[in-house]
Each structure stands twice: as structure tokens, then as C-alpha cells.
Amino acid sequence: MADFLHNLRERRQRRLAHQHKAPADQRVAVIGLGRFGYSLANELMRRGWDVLGIDADARLVQKYSDTLTHTAVADSTDPEVLRQLGVHEFTSAVVGIGSSIEASILISSNLLDAGVPNIWAKAVSRQHGQILERLGVHHVVLPEHEMGERVAHLVTGRMLDFIEFDDDYALVKTVAPVSATGRPLGESQVRSRYGVTVVGIKRSGEDFTYATAETVVEKGDIIVVTGKTQAVEVFTELP
Secondary structure, X not given: OHHHHHHHHHHHHHHHHHHHHOOHHHEEEEEOOOHXXXXXXXXXXXXOOEEEEEEOOHHHHHHHOOOXXXXXXOOOOOHHHHHHOOHHHOOEEEEOOOOOHHXXXXXXXXXXXXXXXXXXXXXXXXXXXXXXXXXXXXXEEOHHHHHHHHHHHHHHOOEEEEEEOOXXXXXXXXXXXXXXXXXXXXXXXXXXXXXXXXXXXXXXXXXXXXXXXXXXXXOOOEEEEEEEHHHHHHHHOOO
16 A cells, blocks of 8 residues: 555656646647557657547556556547547647547547647548548648658668658668769769758768768768658669
8 A cells, every 4th residue: 555655646746747847838638549649648758748648448548647647538539528628728639549530530620629729640541641631630640651651761772761751852861872972062063963962971980960062971971861752762772
């Protein structure tokens, strides 16, 4: 019993500390505490945000009740339930449900009706994502699809990391091709010849640093490149 009471006190103190630390615009409701939802919620907690975790599964809520600022067992497809939980007062909400497209759509619609300013929703397919976008969801995420594309780029080329943006631009970490080495970047004309920009460079034993027109890239250097996705793909395949 003593251990139980001690744990309760620690849990309350941790939550109070979080409530004092996080400003009003750093409060988020995460609906759906599966792998995606909890991973996101846990990272937000680590960054000092207050997180209200909501799920219809009491076992999941109990499992994470000591980790998140607040938790609740609730049916978020019911707008009245969300109102009672005060979700309309949050500046951000995440719909992490992937098991039921219908529930995802209903909850997203409830959040929009409640006037939550920033809504993020997980989609399990492009069609699901299109429906969420048509509803008016501010940010739609397709984690499995996006991760699949990212890994495919890493597997099939010399890229060490790959991030693609919505407007068909990509940021890539790669080993510098020979055609970009031995001369200052301004002279090698990487941008005009290949349509990409070298924004960072890392030499063995040194930290990453910003690249300038005077930067000389050497063989074996790791560079960070940005540009249109196709141009970046072509550049990273150069010998």
C-alpha cells in the first residue's frame, strides 16, 4: 500500500509540473493510443507538451495513464463526449485511429465542428486521406505509405536519408558524387547543372556545417542536398 500511495504522489507531482511548464498553445489531444498515437504522444510529452490521451480501449488508457498528462476512456465519435473532455479548448488535436476509417472520419468531423484550430489525422490509404482533406482536416499523415517511399529510396540508391515534401521537393543526405568534388561549389555549378542545392556538408571526424559557394567538397564527404525530387534522385546516382 505504501508503494501504491508513493506512486500516486509521484504521478500527481509529475502532472502538476507538466501543467505549470506547458503554455496554453502547447496542449494537444491525441485520440487513439495505438502504436502511432502513443509514440507521437510520448514524444510530445518529452518535448514539454501537455497531452490528453483518449481511447475507447480501457486497457490502453490504463497502460499509459502514468506516462501522459491526462488520459480518458471515451467514445470520441460522440461530439458531446469530446465537449465534456474540453477538447474544444485545445489548440491542437491528433486523430491516430487507423483501425476504423468510419471512426476516423466521424472524430475528425467532430473536431472540425468544435473549432479546433490545428487537426492532424492519420490516414491508412490515399482514399482515406482524400476524404479527410475534403472534410477540411488541416494535416493528413500517411505514415505507412510515407515510410515505405522513404525506405525504398534508401534501399535503391546511395541516399543515407530521404525526406520528401508535399510540393515535390526533397531533402537528402548522401555521399558526394565525384562530379561535385574537388572544386568550390560555386565553380562546380551543381545548382545550374543538376538543379539541386547543397545546403550542408559533413567531413569525417567533423560536425555538419552549412555549405557556401566557397565550400570545397572532398571525396567521401557526406552532403545534404535539396531540390525537386526527380533532380535529387538523378544527382545522388551520379558516379
